[in-house]
Amino acid sequence: MEDLRNRSHADVDYRKLAAPIKSAVDKFQLVPEFLKVRGLVKQHLDSFNYFANTEIKKIVRANDKIVSSVDPNLYVRFKDVRIGNPTEALEGIVEDLSPQKCRLTDKTYAAPVLVDVEYTKGSHGGYSLLEKNDVTIARMPIMLRSCCCVLFRKDEDELARLGECPLDPGGYFVIKGTEKVILIQEQLSKNRIIIDTDKKGNINASVTSSTEATKSKTVVVMEKGKMYLQLNQFAKNIPIMIVMKAMGMESDQEVVQMIGRDPRYSALLLQSIEECASLSIFTQQQALEFLEGKLKKLPYANMSTGKEGRAMSILRDVFLANVRVIKNNFRPKCIYVAVMLRRMMEAILNKDAMDDKDYVGNKRLELSGQLISLLFEDLFKTMISEVQKQADNVLSKRSRSSQLDLSMLLVKDIITQGLERALSTGNWDVKRFRMHRKGMTQVLARLSFIGTLGHVTRISPQFEKSRKVSGPRALQPSQWGMLCPCDTPEGEACGLVKNLALMTHVTTDQEEGPLIALCYCLGVEDLELLSGEELHTPNSFLIIFNGLILGKHRRPQRFANTMRKLRRIGRIGEFVSVFVNEKQWCVYIASDGGRVCRPLVIADKGISRIKEHHMKGLLDGARTFDDFLREGLVEYLDVNEENNALIALYEQDATPETTHIEIEPFTILGVCAGLIPFPHHNQSPRNTYQCAMGKQAMGNIAYNQLLRMDTLLYLLVYPQRPLLTTRTIELTGYDKLGAGQNATVAVMSYSGYDIEDAIVMNKSSLDRGFGRCIVMKKYSAVNQKYENGTSDRILRPPRKDDRNKKGENPDWERMQILDNDGIAAPGEIIRPNDVYINKESPIITKGNPKLGGLKDSDYKPSRQTFKGAEGESCVVDRVTLSSDKNYNLSIKFMIRHTRRPEVGDKFSSRHGQKGVCGTIVQQEDFPFSERGICPDLIMNPHGFPSRMTVGKMIELLGGKAGVSCGRFHYGSAFGEPSGHADRVEAISETLVKHGFSYNGKDFLYSGITGCPLQAYIFMGPIYYQKLKHMVLDKMHARGSGPRVMLTRQPTEGRARNGGLRVGEMERDCLIAYGASMLIYERLMLSSDPFEVQVCRACGLLGYYNYKLKTGICSSCKNGDNISTMKLPYACKLLIQELQSMNIVPRLRLADS
Amino acid sequence: MEGGGGASYQRFPVVKVRETKDDYLKFELRGTDASVANALRRVMIAEVPTIAIDLVEIEVNSSVLNDEFIAHRLGLVPLTSDRAMSMRFSRDCDACDGDGQCEFCSVEFHLRAKCMTDQTLDVTSKDLISSDHTVVPVDFSDALADDSAEQKGITIVKLRRGQELRLRAIARKGIGKDHAKWSPAATVTFMYEPEIHINEDLVETLSLEEKQSWVESSPTKVFDINPNTEQVLVVDPEAYTYDEEVIKKAEAMGKPGLVEIYAKEDSFIFTVESTGAIKASQLVLNAIDVLKQKLDAVRLSEDTVEADDQFGELGAHMRGG
Structure with a gap:
């Protein structure tokens, strides 16, 4: 009977699962609301804001007095500290800074640290107490979009006026014009x-x-x-x-x-x-x-x-x-x-x-704020001791005729430079803690918009990467919802470098005192009052607060519940975690910074607290995410507290024991993995591959991409929004700054140039702009000033009819693109070997300045010529003139090159399926359907069975349905039950409704013969990314060319037009094959042949006397026994180097 | 059969036009095989000449799009190319030594646009001023029913206050094989005409529901049921997409052979859509002309290589292939 009832119960459950979802409240809207409040990089901003508002004050308060040790009556006391607005003082004029201005002019985006001081002045008898407000002691680099930043709480218009992209997440610094991110550092927790x-x-x-x-x-x-x-x-x-x-x-x-x-x-x-x-x-x-x-x-x-x-x-x-x-x-x-x-x-x-x-x-997780505060504290202390030392020096030496003003000694360079150096090199050296960490900051990746977002959410490990251990690399069940399970690099850092998930928040420190007091109020028995015996009596739990044992409690569950209740009504911070550890008989309360946590919906006995009217309020704008938090509908749980919760994935799965309900399952993925449609249908490594490739995809970088001066910029001419989107795409703004195009893909074999994942492309599609990209490269020149007062000069270029003294004019052709100011004009077509700046440098740059100015003959040309691919024509896109950090004139050129795809360019879908373009085929040769549809590219079906990227197939189906019915389809991860991903059944129905086969296959005709193809072809749109690897940047061949001076062998590498090495293993093959002449030709004739004079008598190398026209042995002092032979120059070099080390190698020659 | 030497395969294809609009044509081609039909299709896509902008000299461009970008967009604007068949390729134009600037092989365009107001100015193909009134950007205004007073052309770039675009463009004759901008065809496709035989006896064994579900199994509406006689009818054989869904369905219902569908190997239904550069009907005629010229060239150039040169334009076609 019991059994039967259970079975029937299961039946009911099954039917419930199969039924369409309508009862559950759609909580999805909380995600965008959360991101609106917290942002994608809120952890960085929160951390920096905490530093700027609280931590810096604490640091200064802890070290608020500089007292001279010579005269203890002289002191400086810091009363208050704050960070001002980002400004720059140049020759007494204070100028407002904006991040874009700093990026363009190689400045540091920093704000003054202002202190109010109180100090004494005077000597022996009379001291006067003085006050000074707003003394600048340092310039603090400011995190973009933090509370100190000019971009804080600016709307789209204002951001545009400041030259900033509204979709840019912020969370990084601009140091000397380069954008630097402080990576999130992962550490073992302290004090536990x-x-x-x-x-x-x-x-x-x-x-x-x-x-x-x-x-x-x-x-x-x-x-x-x-x-x-x-x-x-x-x-x-x-x-x-x-x-x-x-x-x-x-x-x-x-x-x-x-x-x-x-x-x-x-x-x-x-x-x-x-x-x-x-x-x-x-x-x-x-x-x-x-x-x-x-x-x-x-x-x-x-x-x-x-x-x-x-x-x-x-x-x-x-x-x-x-x-x-x-x-x-x-x-x-x-x-x-x-x-x-x-x-x-x-x-x-x-x-x-x-x-x-x-x-x-x-x-x-240690975030930028904590790391900067560590650095600032150290530098602040250094500054204090420096001031003290200086004051003591002055006081002990001088006969103190003038009164020492201690406040004048508050130098700002130590802190400013210390901060700037640490941020630009990434070396964190804090001597007091014996901390020497390298690589803490990185240049923000600006290859693609998603790459930027992914970079800001990256977590770098503390372990050294070489260790061959699997433990820290493995996927941890506890990282569910906190760290992205997909986004990790391949290779040595695999599993160590992680990324935050979409809804993760990292806590900042919270005041401990009131919380401890609260614990005692709630019935914690003080440790001091307990005997050793009482400590571990059964049924009493130790209360451990931030690793500190406070005491014990007899009713731990009640205590924990009370704490949580207080947290939910907002009496204590929302990030305080309460964790009852039944095994260890402990209650852990944590309020420290660096814990990862995420929001969850609270459920009472399995019933969600969020009701329809709450969500309606949210949609109407009457509520925000913070209201949900304040009303105790949603709360943050950290990883430990999650152990006390029973979290249901969906409302309908909740049982009476359920305490929380997930907001949306797709939020367990990070930003990069969020781009993948139907990732839950893919083999997991494919998603990981896509996470790496999404960062290399070309597209749009930011709204201000054309105002920026990046060293390298890859843009797509016609970027598109994916037909098959996900919720994450909409949340991150990828639909506005896409990096790819929707290509109609036919999955079939064609031409044989599609083996090994190569793809066949339609020439007409390329003509019409598919995969066309713009590559912009920055070239810069500096008008250098020298120590003797001379400086470079930029000259009007010689024109066609100009003649110099000798009546020649050799260079005018190379300088046609220059304006009369000697700088290349924007819009000009620039070819390899063209001069883009006609600069001359003085020959003498040291010593005393020459009297009467410099003549033309005192300058030597130091023109800069453009080196690009031969046969390609680039265009000068923009030229900027600005002053650099040394106040020299710096001229930057953006040179643009538009490229259409060619054989060998790399493409990838969003499912880790990369491939190069194998061949380009005329449209008339391409297969076509009777509707006239002709694919943009053809992909070989062998790409599917071993990769098992079912998600890609569903993307194709969904895309096809999307174009036929005119609605963007969704493919969010795990989205089918909640309606954030379209089901295949529904997609198939749409397809059939629009006259396609339900399985996405089409009846195609061969474009070459006009006959129908033997099979139905799976065809439809798939979002394709063009990756930054292009043959034009890589192809390389050399006949003869430059050689290394020392060995006279060909140079190495493409950049130096080097040769391709026949290496040790290649040589071994040739030896084994017996191709002796080939070896001789490759290793000597084509490399570094050299003719030497060898003395048959002594076996040493001689030389050739051009006067006597004979070879002479320098040790035998004659030319009697000289033979001429060929040798690799490297061998001759070796012989001579050995001789210089007192080893005599002798050559014994024999007739052959 | 007749004739002296080898067997003649001469056939007499028939063309029947079904539907024709300026930029749309549907016709039947019967009495020939796939090779001829496909040749016609290929020529329409790739070898019927049109005129398109090929060279752009930019004087002022302060728009957001860069020069190459605008040049590329201009190239893709379809121009009325009824003159194209009689025009010269600039590469073998004697009048201008092939630099493509003379009236026999090129058409000059000017574009001047500057935004003076706060409203965004759309620079469209209508702003292109042609030096030849027969070669102008294609006008779509009458194709779309005149719902709005002012029909816009193809947007080239949008300008905001103070931005300016000034350029000179040279349009030349070319073929789709060289660049898709010279292709006059938006869609050229054909299908085999299906021949559908319903086994009436077997159908009668089905109930109405079964008939209904069988009819609905086809993703396109090929069959229908006569509401009065409850007979299954073939309404639109050409809607059939050779998906074999109905055959599979019949098998699944346990009635294999319910329907038999063949493709008629010698009749084709063509759908031609033009970009507007030339009329769809003209496109087909031009294609046949080009095809004929190609065949002539093959026939005549059997003996000598030099024969190629005398065909001028045609030689270029053949060299291009």
């Missing part, structure tokens, strides 16, 4: 106990402590049944019991109690206790003495650290630095150690209790 195994397989518990003052790593390790402490300051492992005793826990019993009375734990601890006893250490004093003996010797032998000794201070300040010792109360630290030990022992008894380092909940 992590149980892991080391290389030897020993279980250890490690804590990376990080406070404002210090950073340290504490490891407790289990070795041979005994537990030890590993700390950098100690030379050897320290038995943990000694550490406990040193901290005042002299009683072994208390330690056991603190760890818990379970006999298994005591048993595990026994050996450690015995070891401690065998070392006869029983008191705190003995323990400290023992530790003192194990300390690492400091390089400088200054051992006096006060009366308490170094061991004590290390235990207090370095050992578990995150647990503060207040008034020498070591008890919290002892409890912390006890908890560490307990967690370790749990892990020993039960392997499941081990922590996973790769678990996303154990990771923190």
Whole structure:
């Protein structure tokens, strides 16, 4: 009976699944609303805003006084700090900066850091207290679109006026004219106990402590049944019991109690206790003495650290630095150690209790704001000490006739330059934390719009990439919804470099004090009031706040629920996470920065809190995403708290236990993967490939693309919006800045030039503009000023009828495109070897300036000539004149080249299916249907079976239905149940309605014979991307050409018109084949043949005397036994180099 | 059969025009085979000459589109090319030594546009001023019913206040093989005429519902049911797309042989749509002319290579192929 009922229940479920969805509230609209509020790069902006508004104030407040050590009455105190508007002061004139202006003129987009100071002035007797407001101490590079940026909250019109693209996400900096992104850094979370195994397989518990003052790593390790402490300051492992005793826990019993009375734990601890006893250490004093003996010797032998000794201070300040010792109360630290030990022992008894380092909940993402604040803090402190030193210098030296004004010493160069250098090189050197990180910033990829977005959401790992481990590279179940499962590079960084998912948010720090107070109010029993015994009584949970043990609570679930309720009504920050860990008997509360979290819809007993009227309010604009948050309909969950939630994918799947409902399943993908239609029908690596290729696709870059001066710019002449779109495409703006074209593709074999993924293209389509692209390249010239006051000059070019003194005019033809100012004119056609700037440099640039000015003869021409592909004509698109950072005149040329696709250009669909153009065929030879449809390109069907890109087939079907019915079809990931992707059945119906076969196949005629083709051809539109790899940039051949001076062998590489090397392996093949003459010809005659005079007597090389017309041996001093032979020049070089090292190679010649 | 030497394969194709408009023509071609039909199609696409802009000299261009971009767009504007058959290719024009600037082989166009108002100005093909009133940008205004007072041409570029475009363009004669802009055909396609035989006896064994579902299985409306007699009728055999859906359906219904469909190997239904450069009917006639010339060239040039040269224009066709 029971069984039957269950079955019938299942039946009902099945029918429910098959039924069309109408009941559930469509929550999709929340996604665009979320992105409107938070933006695609909101994590960067939030982080920077937090720094600019809060963190910088904290830093300055913590170091607010500069006191002269010579005269302590002289001081400067910073009262307030803020970041001003982005401006630049040039010769006293303050000018507003805009990002576009900075990009064009190679400036840094920065704003002054203003402080209000209060300082004393005077000497001995009389001091006066003065105040100064708005003192600039530094120029802070400003993140675009952050709260300090001029673009903040600007609408489309205003942005356009500032020369900015409204779709540009911001989140990067402009440093010396280049756009720099600070990559999101992934790290293991700080101040948390992590149980892991080391290389030897020993279980250890490690804590990376990080406070404002210090950073340290504490490891407790289990070795041979005994537990030890590993700390950098100690030379050897320290038995943990000694550490406990040193901290005042002299009683072994208390330690056991603190760890818990379970006999298994005591048993595990026994050996450690015995070891401690065998070392006869029983008191705190003995323990400290023992530790003192194990300390690492400091390089400088200054051992006096006060009366308490170094061991004590290390235990207090370095050992578990995150647990503060207040008034020498070591008890919290002892409890912390006890908890560490307990967690370790749990892990020993039960392997499941081990922590996973790769678990996303154990990771923190460091964003630009945090990184900049780290740097700023260090530089600020450096500046303070510098000012102090300077003041002391002045005060001690001078007889102080004039009064020292400390506020005048607040130099701004240290901070400004430090920040600028770090951002432009990407090297983060913070000496106090021994931090030397490289490659933190990258030049923002501007190859395609999607590439830019993908670059800003990229997460770079902290591990070195060479490690051949699979753990950190594998897909983590916990990254669901937080990090994109598709978007990762191939090759060495595979799985290490990740990308954020669409709805991910990264938290910033939140004030701890009020939260701690709140916890105590909610019934947390203070740690101080608990005995060791009480710590682990059953049914009581430890409350751990940001890695700090606050105390315990007897009703953890109730406590957690209350906290969450407070969060939902907005009494505490929305990003505070509350996580009840049943296994560890702990409640973790986190408010620290760098946690990844995402919004979810709250459900009560499986019923979504969001009702129809809420969504209606949203659509009408009466509500925003923040209202949803405030009303407790939606909340942010971080990875840890997700473990306490039961999240239903769709409302109809919810059960009474469900606590949350996903907003939209496609948001688990990132920006790049969001372009793929029907990605859930593809083999997963294909999606990963497309994520990499989407970044190379040509199209539009930004609305201001033609105003920008990028070094390399690839644009499509007729970019299109994909016929088959996804919701992500609409959200990111890819439909406005597309990078591809909808091509009618026939999947068939044709001409044999389509093997290995090559595609056959229709010549008429190319004539009409398919795949046509514009390549723009920047060339720049600087009108250099020199130290002797001379400078380059730009001259009017010689014209056709001009003659110089000798009556010649050799160069006028190469300078036809120049204007009278000597600079190429925009709109002129420029050919290889044309001069684009007729510049001359002074011959003498050093020493004293020449009197009476320079004559024409004092200059040498330093014209710059254009080097492009032979036979191609480019056009000078734009010329800009600006001053560079050294106030020289800098002239930039954008040179444009329009290209139509040719054989060998690379194309790709959105499904990781790349291919080169194999051949171009006349339209009349192309197959056609009786409707007159003729494909734009033909793709070989062999591309499908092994790649299994079913999504591409559905894209074709959907595209075909789309063009016939005139509605853009959708293919969002996992979108079928929620209506964000069209179903194949529906598409087929549309096709049939418009007279096509339901399966997308057409009856085609051969264009060559006019006969029907033997098979029905799968034909329809697929969005194709043109990738930036084009043969024109790559093809290379050389007959004879330049040689390397040293070896006289041909140069290497296309850029130097180099030769193609017959390498070692090629040579081996030729040897094996016995093609001796070929080897001789390739390796010597075509490379570096050289005629040498060899002395048969001594075997050394001689020389040829042109006067006597004989060869002479320089060691035998005669020409009697000279033979002439051919040798590779490299061999002659080797012989001579060996001779210079006192090795004599002799050649023994024999008749052949 | 008749004649002296080898067997003659001479056939007498028949053309029957079904529907004709300025830019649309539908005709039947019977009594010939696929090679001839296809040759006609290919010639229409690739070898019927038209006139298109080939050289653009830009004087001022301050628009958002770059020079090549505008030149490319101008090239694709269809020009009325009734003169094309009698015009010379500029490469073998004696009058101007092939530089393509004389009246026998080229037509000059001027375009001057400047936006003086705050409203965006659309520069269209109507702004192209021709030096020859017979060669002008194709006018589509009467093709589309005159719903709006002012019919616009093909948009070339849009200008905003202060932007200007001034250029001189030379249009030349060419063929679609060289560049698609010279192709007069928007669509040229043909199909085999289907021959549909319904097995009436077998159909009668079907119920009305079955008939209905069978008729509806065809994605195009080929069959219908006479509401009175409940007989299945072939309404429009040419709507049949050789998709074999009806045959598959019949098999699925357990009635194979319900219908038999053949393609008549010797009759074709052509659909020709022109770009407007020449009338669709003229396109077909020109194509036949070109085809004939090509055949003549083949026939006459059997003996000598030099014979090629005397055909002038035609020689070029053959060299191009």
